[in-house]
Amino acid sequence: MEKKLKLIAPVRSLFMLRQMITAQVDEVYVGLKPDSMDVLSFDSRFQQVSGVPSQVETDQELQEIVKVAHAAGKRVGLMANTAHVPKSLHDAFVRHIQRGIEAGVDSVTVSCLNAVHLIRGQGLEIPIEIGTRMAATNAGYLHLLQELGVTRVLVPQGMLLEEIRELAQATDLELVVTGNFGGGNVCGHCRMSECPTQESIGQGCRSGYRTLFPDGAIQEQLTVLDGATDCSLCSIPDLAAAGVSAIKLMGREVPNPITTSKIAEIFRHWMEETTMNGRTSQDVYEEMDMGDMMWTMMWKPRFCEKQRCSYLETHTTLSYV
Amino acid sequence: MKNIELRITHTTLPDEGLVSSHQWSAIVLGNPGCVHKLPDLATIAAWHEVAHDKQIELKIEVPVLFQRHFQSTFAWMEGVTSQFSDVRWVLNDYGSLYEWKRRGWAKRYPLSLGRVLNYSFQSNPWGHVTLEGEPDDIRTAMGEMSIDNEWTLGLLRECGVDELEVDIVEANLTELAGLREQGFRLNGLLSGQLLAVSRSCHAVRLQREVTGQCQALCDKALDIEMVYRWSRFEDQYRRMDMEARQLIPQMSVFGNGVWNPQEVQVTEAILGVIDSFAIDSRLSSREQLQQLVVRVMQTEEALSS
Secondary structure, eight states: OOOOOEEEEEOSSHHHHHHHHHTTOSEEEEOBOOSSOSSOOSSSSOSEETTEEOSBOOHHHHHHHHHHHHHTTOEEEEEEOOSOOOGGGHHHHHHHHHHHHHHTOSEEEEOSHHHHHHHHHTTOOOOEEEOGGGOOOSHHHHHHHHHTTOOEEEOOSSOOHHHHHHHHHHOSSEEEEEOBOOOSSOTTSBOOOOOTTSTTOOOGGGSEEEEEOTTSOEEEEEOTTOOOOOBOGGGHHHHHHHTEEEEEOOOTTOSOHHHHHHHHHHHHHHHHHHHTSOOOHHHHHHHHTTTHHHHSTTHIIIIITTTOBSSSOOHHHHTBO | OOEEEEEEOSTTOOOHHHHTTSOOSEEEEEOSSOGGGOOOHHHHHHHHHHHHHHTOEEEEEOOOOOHHHHHHHHHHHHHHHHHOTTOEEEEOSHHHHHHHHHTTOTTTSOEEEOGGGOOOGGGSTTHHHHHTTSOHHHHHHHTSOTTOSHHHHHHHHHTTEEEEEEOOOGGGHHHHHHHHHTTOEEEEESSOEEEEEOSBOHHHHHTTOOTTSOTTGGGSOEEEEEEEEEETTTTEEEEOOHHHHTTSOOEEEETTEEEEOOOOOOOHHHHHHOSEEEEETTTSOHHHHHHHHHHHHHHHHHHHO
16 A cells, blocks of 8 residues: 655745644755855755755754644754765764754755765764765665665656656665756756855756857857756656655745745645545646646746656656666 | 876767877776767777777776666676676766675776766866855865765775776865875876766757767767856846856756866876876867877976976
């Protein structure tokens, strides 16, 4: 029997947590502002994204978030998913994890193998989960991670449904997929992140480029690296059937947490209707077509009409190597 | 003379003149990003013969493997190794390294670590701008390389890795020398730097071709210049200011790989640390390629005199 699909949502403040509790998410995750850095962090977000903070600011606030989340029956995961922990920052990284553990978080998400070793090497007993920036694209990775004592893996964006099914069959690890938004290159194998100190430089994969073609033709504005996908709603029942245990939403850094909680609510409804009440995605889509799908972040024109579907056959997914 | 290897990363690229234009130390087939550019057995056999005649090494670089290609690629590798056990392999993801070890291939066949797994903040072409917001100690730390830690190096040794493909970054030379002292040979690409690998092939997507039937698509570059920033919350494009645009190098897209084609200027310090250089025949024109070789040789001569 399929297990109930869980919904995991981003949080950066008590206010955002309360919105997510209202949206009936199952778990939340947070980043924590590091002691030692001014711009970067130990997770996959800069401290500010387009002027909006991405992390919980203080240990006290994190403790409060954990307390309120636990009282509502929600697990709290700490993101420590930097793709690289430099040697000189090993101690600082371990201290960062300890801060989260002392605040009461239930798990830590990392995205480099050495981080797993650092946490276990210090005897820190906390479930370790793997983020997308590990880019665990094949069963070999999952076997390695299972040996290292990891409990859960966030499958990289840009994976096919049949691949996720194979991965689920190849391992006992819990598999999670990203519900919304992705990268145009493989996150973890891309060195083109946006630049918080230079507002004008955005994500490399989503930027617009003046493009010179081999025949000499020039196109002035082309999203040439945008191989990203942004939505998995219609594939929720297929993902559940493939063995996915949870869907994780992006958006710790959104300007308006209420919007993200509304998205969580849409995912929750879709998950319940399709995986528990036996309705089809088409049916749920039609129900929400001119309401939520139209007016929440302009979802329909922005994602549906542009075929930004993560697990359906589109021009982007047909171009997968 | 410094070892320089020739990378023939695409099936449409080989030509006899190129191969005989220099006493290369190795011929390298394959690439870091796309499984569809791997050579078939007949092609490998032909190159193996060339390498054997010239008494040089033949390497095959296996790209980042997605699950769809994982087992079939290892089955293909098994076929290759059964016929050509002296081929050196280059792997680019930890899942492949794990499978390599699980099959008992560690130290049985020569193995190098590819450049995809080896990076630092220095690998981001505008990373130095980001780091301007950090104190000096964090800037220095962020320049350290991802693989340079005891545990990861131990894992690589267990898998039989004895050569590391590295970005040639002046700021990392001390760290690179340290890796060399720990027994790893270092191979640095002169023709540019890999910036990203994608799942959705940019060339196929843009030119509306069919994946797998795309051999001629990615032997030529799409040259790109970043001009517009995407504002994620407004879902709009904004033209970048000129100051920001000047911080971004022109980049080249080959298939599902994005490269910074800026060539490395070989210095005495670099010659002292890097064991072998690589030149990618796809990143450099024939003339540029020859100039790169000449520059390495001239620097060596200047050093020895």
